[in-house]
Amino acid sequence: MARNKLMSINEALDLINDGDEIAIGGMSFHRNPMSMAIAIVKSNKRDLALVDREPGLAFDLLTISGRVKRIRAAMVTFEHFGIAPGFRRMVEGGEVEFVEDVCEGVMAGLRAGAYGLPFMPSAIALDSDLVPLNVKRGIWKVTKDPFNDQELVVVKAIRPDVALVHVHKADERGDVEIYGPKYEDLLKIQAARKAIVTAEEIVSEDYFRDHPERLTIPGFMVTAVVHSPRGAWPTSMYGYYKADYEIIKKYFDSVKAGLSIEKVLEVFTHG
């Protein structure tokens, strides 16, 4: 019988150590692990690093929290609202180090991590100015294809300490269902040393026996399960609720106006 992994958000927070690299689930304004991100902002964690391909709200909020020293992503955008406001402020001000990656680089790095391989070849264009930068940072390398001697960029495996992913359903064993878009969330969970899932619904053990095709992630990959209804709000949860763009706009304006993190958090108090 598998261990019961259901715990409170504060117990899950204890699984995160200072200095950890955290992979953030979801994308843009969709299926972000908001409840966990807010809990981290309110905690006393320090020197965290974040990694994601095309992050949005949760990532930006963590970036301005003072708990994060380094972020890695391919694009940090608030889409048609503008450049992600916290990201822009913290990176322009030199308060957070930004490791600018490419979708291809984050995907290749997560794949290497998930596949248990040291690195992954990629199709990143050799003439991009990002190549010398990321070679210098030690996350990419230009090497030769051993079969045809052509140069290519390889990406070092990403092995986050923790993956934070918000899901639709989970049971106490950690078996998980994500409905609809998955982004790179499976790779993140596979590549990470610990996976914390927050779930809209905790289902009985019969759920996956009755609907075996709905299993997205087997429980042995999951470290902790937190029951967190509306845990993605104000980002969307496909099948459950839409993104609340009014709240997201309020966040955008508050951060742009330079409000304190305490004031910014008030944006999220009416979920």
Added chain:
Amino acid sequence: MADMDNVIKCMARQLRDGDIAYTGLASVPAVLAVALARHWGVNTWFINVAEIYEPEDFIITPSSGDPYSLINGRGFVISLDAFDLARRGQLDVMFFSAAQVDRRGNMNLSVIGNYEKPRVRLPGGAAAAYLYRRARRIVMWLREHSRRTLVERVDFITAPGPTKQGPHLTICTPKAMLEFDHVSGELVLTGLFSGVNIDEVINNMAFKPRVREPLSMLEPVTDEELQFLGRLDPSGVRYL
């Protein structure tokens, strides 16, 4: 009628029957271009960063990654699979925008100014440093036809322009259309919106492009097309 509607029409004109097209984040004009082409009867496959495969209808929101914005899909195709498709050379059309594009077709979505101490930290190029070279055809839109966006040399090469081997690059602006010429290795002017004077186009660029004669006359959106775009995007996200 706003400039962006014409830009969207120019983008939609680049799509052909049988194309597999992908749209990314912050790309509402690209989603609308696909929708408009389909409205004309162009039979494209459509995959996207929202991961909704072959949506039947669209309700534009501030996020082109919004799965609720793409209605009645036939399933989910994740971006990992879409990008693998491109790496195999099977993605026909990818859409991009940029803060700067230069004579050589290099694009910048990283910084304005110095990289370490930027005047503006831009969001980053997302898939550009890979897909801008790996899709078969690139359709780019610029909201502004100006010396600020069409520069002699980008401040930072987020993604390098095409090579002589490809891909094909078309840029739609509110005034004109530019295409990458694989012989000269430069952008050339290939189309003008009716009523726009060629000097006005060239004087608003920081480099002087060659002109490919005869220039095609780009048609502005019709009332019917405008109505169609307005139904999908009633709050006008495309103008933001």
